[in-house]
Amino acid sequence: MKRFAQLIEELDRTTRTGEKVDALSRYFGQADPADAVWTLRVLSGRRQRRIVSGRQLRIWAAEWAGLPPWLVEESYSVVGDLAETIALLVAGDAGGVERPLHRVMEEDVLGLRGLTDEELRGRIRTRWSELGFWEAFVWHKLLTGAFRVGVGKGLVLRGLEKATGIPRTTLAHRMAGEWEATPEEWARITGPEQEEDDLARPYPFFLAHPLEQEAEALGRMGAWQVEWKWDGIRGQVVRRGELVAVWSRGEELVTSSFPEISKAAAALPDGTVLDGEILAVDRHGESPIPDTPKVRPFSDLQRRLNRKRVGPGLLRQVPVHFLAYDLLEAGGTDLRTLGTADRRRRLEALLGDAAPLVGAGITASPLLEPTDWEEAASLRERSRELGVEGLMLKEASAEYGVGRTRGPWWKWKVDPLSLDVVMVYARAGRGRRANLYTDYTFAIHDGEELVPIAKAYSGLDDGEIREVDRWIRDHTLERFGPVRAVEPDLVFELAFDGIRRSSRHKSGIALRFPRIARWRRDKPAGEADTLDRAEALLRIGPDSPPSPTARVEELSLFDAADP
Amino acid sequence: MMVRISGFVPPFFREVHVAPAPAGPTGVLSLRPEGLYCEAGDFHVDPWRPVERAVVTHGHADHARWGCGSYLGAHEGRTVLRTRLGEDADIETLGWSERRRIGGAVVSLHPAGHILGSAQVRIEVAGEVWVVTGDYKTAPDPTCTPWEPVRCDVFITESTFGLPVFRWPDETRVFEEITRWWHRNREAGRTSLLYGYALGKAQRLLAGVDPSIGPILVHGAVEKLNEAYRAVGVELPETLPATRETAERYAGEALVVAPPSAGGSTWVRKFDPASDAFASGWMTVRGTRRRRAGDRGFVLSDHVDWPQLLDAVDQSGAERIWVTHGYTDVVTRFLREERGLDARPLPARQGRDPEQG
Secondary structure (H helix, E strand, C coil): CHHHHHHHHHHHHCCCHHHHHHHHHHHHHHCCHHHHHHHHHHHCCCCCCCCCCHHHHHHHHHHHHCCCHHHHHHHHHHHCCHHHHHHHHHCCCCCCCCCCHHHHHHHHHHHHCCCCHHHHHHHHHHHHCCCCHHHHHHHHHHHHCCCCCCCCHHHHHHHHHHHHCCCHHHHHHHHCCCCCCCHHHHHHHHCCCCHHHHHHCCCCCEECEECCCCHHHHCCHHHEEEEEECCCEEEEEEEECCEEEEEECCCEECHHHCHHHHHHHCCCCCCEEEEEEEEEEECCCCCCCCCCCEECCHHHHHCCCCCCCCCHHHHHHCCEEEEEEEEEEECCEECCCCCHHHHHHHHHHHHHHHHHHHHHHEEECCEECCCCHHHHHHHHHCHHHHCCCEEEEEECCCCCCCEECCCCEEEEECCCEEEEEEEEEEEECCHHHCCCEEEEEEEEEECCEEEEEEEECCCCCHHHHHHHHHHHHHCEEEEECCEEEECCCCEEEEEECEEEECCCCCCCEEEECCEEEEECCCCCHHHCCEHHHHHHHHHHCECCCCCCCCCCCCCCCCCCCCC | CCCEECCCCCCHHHHCCCCCCCCCCCCCCEEECCEEEECCCCEEECCCCCCCEEECCCCCCCCCCCCCCEEEEEHHHHHHHHHHHCCCCCEEEECCCCCEEECCEEEEEEECCCCCCCEEEEEEECCEEEEECCCCCCCCCCCCCCCCCCCCCEEEEEECCCCCCCCCCCHHHHHHHHHHHHHHHHHCCCEEEEECCCCCHHHHHHHHCCCCCCCEEECHHHHHHHHHHHHCCCCCCCCEECCHHHHHHCCCCCEEEECHHHCCCHHHHHHCCEEEEEECHHHHCHHHHHHHCCCEEECCCCCCCHHHHHHHHHHHCCCEEEEEEECHHHHHHHHHHHHCCEEEECCCCCCCCCCCC
């Protein structure tokens, strides 16, 4: 437990990725497999069942520290992290627990299941008298089931790769699916490489740069392949031997999140790798773009992510589709050095032949054939109404490169929608931004009134955040718990990806993915945008309505507290 | 333009009992636009604006402000006040516990343990005793006289860290961590950049680190105050000015102590490659640490933490407590509801965070 807590402390202490990878690698290199496998499981984001609720923990901590419950709540709102708050309140200078992590997991986490509240309280109090801060912190995280400490799965894989010498794509594949935290599983995951490990491996993604120049400067239109830029998740479908794997960009294995794509891919010929876009679709709707399914908003697709198992209800509500852009491997041969146009012909041939087998789950993204840049530009202008992000421009003769190389691929996106809005409420951030007012609620004019329209908390740099924070503290009208109503004076340009009507919001409008584009210091609040202007945007930038059960970005002042 | 904000009915609004706007104290001290004022003696304590006569608790800029007609402070802080207020300032000092009659008031100063020469101001008028703590800590600090409890009827305390999550670790352990950090940086060929407020924190850091590891360079703002400390006999290790030349000569081995305001400026670039760290009570919270600390954050504060604050309130024996500067609402409510004291929030002027400097 001590060693694990030390690892978490080391990861927390540095902002350098290299040092985090080193810390992980050192840990995995030394740890007992019985402990290492738990660490791997916990850090790679496997959710454990919650043993104790955050509420219970807060009540018992208040009692243990002799504090009134409201004071624990105040502390929580300042610290922003429950496990940390309680650790700060209860941890002593104790030397710590020598018992290894796997025993702590078995006895002090899993072993607490099924206890009565009174028994649970007793066990927790006993441990509190023994734990130092970092041990208490990680233990609380384990008990409450949410182990997020700013270490992503990618980082864990890099650490493990460094410790074992096994490529991280292999590790990711071996870690997919069901496995228990046992030394046997550790041996399987970190065992020497075998031939079959190659089967699931994707190719490194080739990425596009945003187009910053005039499109005309790219030369002859005919030298470029033009496609819609879809708003989904870039992915690769790998079909080799008996195996099907779906990878998202960032080399994350998402096969189990998208069973319909895996199922369709199983019908592809052996030795096939496709590059394309994973999209949430409406199977009954009609797409404004020929030969494509009707695409649903990105927020719908998000509902399909990070799930171990996708239930039949969700499969029915939010089906997904793979629109293929490119053919990277056919018949087991790497095609990446062929020209883009050549690969495209082969892709069409392959999907044409396979169509009856592949069914509706995988199709080719259609090509656009503008005759000149002017026509391309007018196609791009229609992006918003068609529900795409803009155009992709790919040099017809270029090979499929590695990473983000300037030149052969450009993304030519439409400008985001925006409104000038007035800050009316502010709330202190959580986690990294605890203690600073960073979560803002914005309003627009509606006659004499200001109606809130969106919440946003990103887009300012650290200096601006501090400046706005100071301003908020000096211009508070009223305080409601952690929220301050501020003088409606500061104007910000808010960019967003979509706008739609919503009966759940006072303004009657909901914005998708709002973020601060810049602080309009030049603009007085009286000149901020009006509801009329937002209504006008509704006509040019509609977002398809969410299904009634879809969880939309909730416009609420009060974030649901962590469990 | 009339503006009405509508749309949300925050649920807290119904639950939170909203205290009436706090009136300032009356009696020995009262609140004026310039700050705390003693009518019996016609002077201000740590005024916010220039006034005729100021009694100052210590040399930090938000307590000892420029431009007052005269200043009365602790003798131990005479060189600090002189450095901060300039050659022309009219500064008079009192020894610890020395009593001075000013009009109808008797004033004495008692160690606050915050920085060199930091004082609690005790004011007695017609048998009633009020104490203004200024900033203070009750834990030991080798660079100043330790805090002493002062009995009083009314206690005016700061509350910068007035939340139970703030419990300072043992200073010795923190300095071990700092020493280890410096050591490791040296091994990795990185200069160690340690940020702390130029007055007080910087000297406490200098006095606490192990100077045998390597040369110590200091920012000009820190050196000026080092002189004020050394002049009254505080022992600090040997320091060199942090210049382009010393930065080059001691690259990869030196510890550089600088005020936080130097962070991110061109001034620090000459120390690359460097590891930077911030020493402050705020480093207790991971979120703050990650946002503000650069590579490392060390929990080292010159203010009272939660247990120290409660202990100081107890030891004052006061029934009436005014809480200022920090988590005033929290501390006030706790003292009222849990300790049965007549505690009230004392509005503080919006100002700089003293730990941030």
